[in-house]
Amino acid sequence: MTTTETARVRTAQPSAAAPRLEETRRRRRRHRPEPFTVASYVGVVAFGLICLIPFWMVVAGSLTDESVLSQSGYSFWPDPFSLDAYTTIFAGSRVWLSYGATIFITIVGTAIAVTATSGIAWVIARGLPWLSKPLAVFAYIPMLFTGGLVPMYILITQVLQLRNSWFAVILPLVVAPFLVFVQVSFFRGTPQEILDAARIDGAGELRIFFQIVLPLSKPVIAVIALFYAVTFWNEWFHALLFISEPAKYPLQLVLQNLITSVANAADLGTVSAAPVYQMRLAMTVITIGPILLAYPFAQRYFVKGLTLGATKG
């Protein structure tokens, strides 16, 4: 029992960081790994698998022939293999329209959000008593107290007349107070000497911000841009409330419609006998695909953002 567990610990080691590995090996040879360490490896690997299995099930299901899928359910391996769902979905125009909607919401939303958030964050970070403190309070109150669903609904549909506009999805979410404060805590680390030098050279506030502060802040801008982008990509609540024209549905709303009614799947493709269950899974894969593809490159920024937000207290 113990030997197999030790073997698992060994195999979990990566080949990189060779000197460190040598060192740990030597240490291992002297003491056997403690039970808690072994249990931790087992626990982390198990939780990791639990995190990934649903993704795999859905990918496998989306590639399994509809007849088998509805007969014997999900399996770990697509058999018989079938691309029917994907060909049906991509033959219709709906998926392209909703991809376009999601991409528009994500790109335009993130651009507005990063601009607005960086601007107010820098002014708060400047530390001017007459401006920064009141602005910090102003940005903090919405975290404590919200108007809720109904006033927002009246505002968007009656006052601003944004029904069926993608901006109804974008605008309520463009200033996330949490991200404002993440950025403030980063901006506060901007070296004072550089700012003073620029001021002596006669640079105005705008010039300082755009030519000095922003170029120095690329890492934090990447962090908040990614957080906003994921929020907009996954956004469906405001879309559900305010967008009723099917041609303007973002991906998440199309997917939600597939859950509530299998019949909606038929609208997606062109053929009448659509593989509906398979299509639901294929649509899921299509929806999460870009996030999963970008994740390996982006994940360290998310960790950095959380760490900035959590430990600066």
Place this chain on the structure above:
Amino acid sequence: MTTDLGTASENLATADTARRTRDRGSRRTWRGRDYGLVILAAPAVVLLLVFAYGPMAGLVVAFQDFNVADGVFGSPWAGLENFEFFFTSGNAGRIMWNTLFLNVLFLAATLGAGILLALMLNEIRGRVTKRFFQSVIFVPYFVSPIVVSIFLQAFLAGPGGRGGLVNDLLSMFTLPEPSWYTTPGPWPWILTVVKVWQLGGYMSVIFLAAITAIPEEVYEAGVIDGASRAQMALRITTPLLKPTAAILLVLGVGRIFYGDFGTIYAIIGDNGTLFATTDVIDTYVFRALRTFGDFGTTAAIGLFQSVVGFVLVVIATLVQRRYARETSIL
């Protein structure tokens, strides 16, 4: 969730950092060239005014007999009728209880899972391996509630109404196979498992950052005293995670009266058989607005929710500060 995190930590930080940075500008007041700063802050200020403060002002609807034709300014006043209607409707008790119960479950489970996962991740040697596992368990945080709902159906419902993977497993052991989507009883626990799956990794990232900040000497002292890894995790690391846990707890308590609309509505939707255990304030409000178009009552519930939430977060912050001072760990 993202937006919740900074509240208390930043709250604590502002007082301190503001003091530090205030003298930078040497207490000066408005100067002509500061107009640049006003331009920089303007977009966010306008957006917050319209989309955060606007709806707060819109809460007057709670005291009106609102109708679309007359609008916010023309609708007749109704006093406290809307509140009365809600509290005497017979639904109030059930949905408030569900909201509180589910949130307490979610909060306890995700915090516990986050600490446990962080302690376990901390045992993993090798920076690359550790980062790899951290990335893997952080993935579920990035999928939308809709996608989570589809994942859950694979496990509990399966295509075409046949049982999902869980029932396949149960049938192997010839255990009874419940029809999950028509049995309200287990749903609070199912939703808790879903929340742990989605947020466990996220929480562990926060706790692991706090563990990394613990000075190495503490553990060296532990090693000298002959402590095992388990003892060090339990007796050294866990107590030192209290401040971080306290901050997250305060944030969670502040949100305890807000139902998790995204997750619950995406999973339960309009499945009335499950409402007994899963209908929370936010899903109730949403349905009331959608089906009855009852603006007044739903706004009244929203106002009630905001006020209770605000009071709770203030109390929680005060308690936490006092506790932090007494134990002098923050």
